[in-house]
Amino acid sequence: MCEVRAMKVQEEYLRDLRERAEKALTKKAPLGPDIDLSQFYLCSPRERVEDVREIEDQLKEAALYAGVELEGEKAATYLQVDRSAVYERVQRAFQGKLEIMSSQEALQKYPELFEYWWGLVPVDADKYTAFAELCPTEGYFIRVFAHTKVEIPLQACLLMSERARVQSVHNIVILEEGAEANLITGCASVRGNESGVHIGVSEFYLGDNARLTFTMVHNWGEAFHVRPRTAARLGKNAFFSSTYVLLKPLASIQAFPQVFLEGEGAQATFQNIVFAKGNSYIDLGSTLLLKNRGCRGSSISRVCATDEAQVFARGRLIAYHDEVQAHLECKGMLFSPRAQIVSVPELEVHGAPRARLSHEAAVGPFEEEAVNYLRARGLKREEALSLLTQGFLNLDLPGLPEALRRYIEEIIRVTSRDVL
């Protein structure tokens, strides 16, 4: 295709996106409480910094609570505060092997990227996706080049410092053929900022034999509404592991990411670790579309709910091929008579009668026998409950590097101790 024609195609595509977004701007999402976005101003631009030491302490603290150590030794770092990408860095050893930058910058640098822009998440899925297109506030672009294996985690952090604002980011992650990476993403509000809306569109493209472990930690103020819109496409023998950790109260979150397992032997695993407190409304799940021979997947939730929190733990497995296998598992623990956990498993088979899909779910209180056993070892009741919560939320996470595993366990340990 000649350059002029390519530009024309791109312009038409972007115009079409815009038109579809405008039509969907009032379209309510099928799940979760509706948010009146007109009540929130768009967040403001921020100054860039060139050195990590110039980042304000309160931002570093907020990042840390979302699992991102800005001064830690990471392969690459992206920090966005409010509307702007304020800091990006690729460790010298990985320069030329991976890229990290704001998605707006990437779109300008690589016009061909528009093929990935809304390639998996429909721009008109609901008012939140539409808003992200019409009022974008950056987001990150990460690309790991073919056959590059990055063991040290990459990290991206999206912070909100202003009250009652909306941040609507669009992230694109591309792992080319045979690339491997571990990505930690932390999304949080800065201490003292209790209200706002975070919309996060994330599209992951994993080439053949690519492997990505993706860990996301959220830490928002108590009046925050969060609407992630995520999808991933997996090539042949690609592996995608997504772990989501939410241990602090917020107003509401609703997310139902989709993974398209398109290549033969592709694998995806989802793990949601949730401690729901206060009046939190939490509606989380994942959809795995198993489309090719040998595709496998699992979707596992561990949910603790207390106070008046409401949690919907969803999972949807859709088989399109005979030789696929996937499992859903939801375990919930209730600490309060006013808390609620609803497990919603869905298994669908389309023209693949030999596909193997399964699910198991259990929701209930703690085993008092276990609490009393620990008390007989001299632990106070609160200590016993904290330990059991910690154990309940500790998942055996497949493919997770040891450092990440220890990190998640530490967050759970501290939270379990603090919350009870």
Added chain:
Amino acid sequence: MLYIEQLKVAVGDTLILDGVNLEIQEGEVHVLLGPNGAGKTTLLMAIMGMPGYRIVGGRIFFQGKDITNLDVEERARMGIGMAFQKVPTISGITLRTLGRLVLEKRGLTDALEETASRVNCLYLLDREVGKGFSGGEMKRAELFQLLLQRPLFSMVDEPESGVDLDSIALVGQALRELFERDQVRTKKRSGLIITHTGYILEYLNADRGHVLMNGRIVCSGNPRDLFADIRERGYQECARCER
């Protein structure tokens, strides 16, 4: 050290113990015998203060203090410990993590692996508590925790059940250590052990035995003599015996 007076214990609406009297002095280890369903485990659970074992009459004293109405963790902190017969699975928590917490309660940090090694539990440290343990592993893991806890008064529910003959010696050695039976001069720790087979008496010289039947202690004496009599004549004879 432990003094029990006319103890009556109910589980649900059923009266299991109906007036148990028992006294165990400092440094003494007693064994508890009795047919299935006699109330042996109930007695241990009631001394430990486990919820669900309701004391409806009588009193329990530990080191001169009435502990009848104290919570289980308060009793544990006073120095009462128990190796359970039935252990719940503690998902996601390894024996190492629990062991560390138990040690921390004593202000210690560094005896974990060495203690585990003595009861052949090193390879169990990174497994979830109670999950998939064999009978012998369960017993050793329980004794391991008691050794870390170092209670003044330890209760052990059937230490030899489900344990192969090779492991019984190890269990016996752990019990000797728990009760400091090799330290004649400093012998201060006491205990109560439920045994069905009496094998454990080969490794631990218990001071006194008691036969519990129908919710009461019907006979007390030298544990080896008691066992010999029971082997010969069965428990029914204990009910008639006027020793």
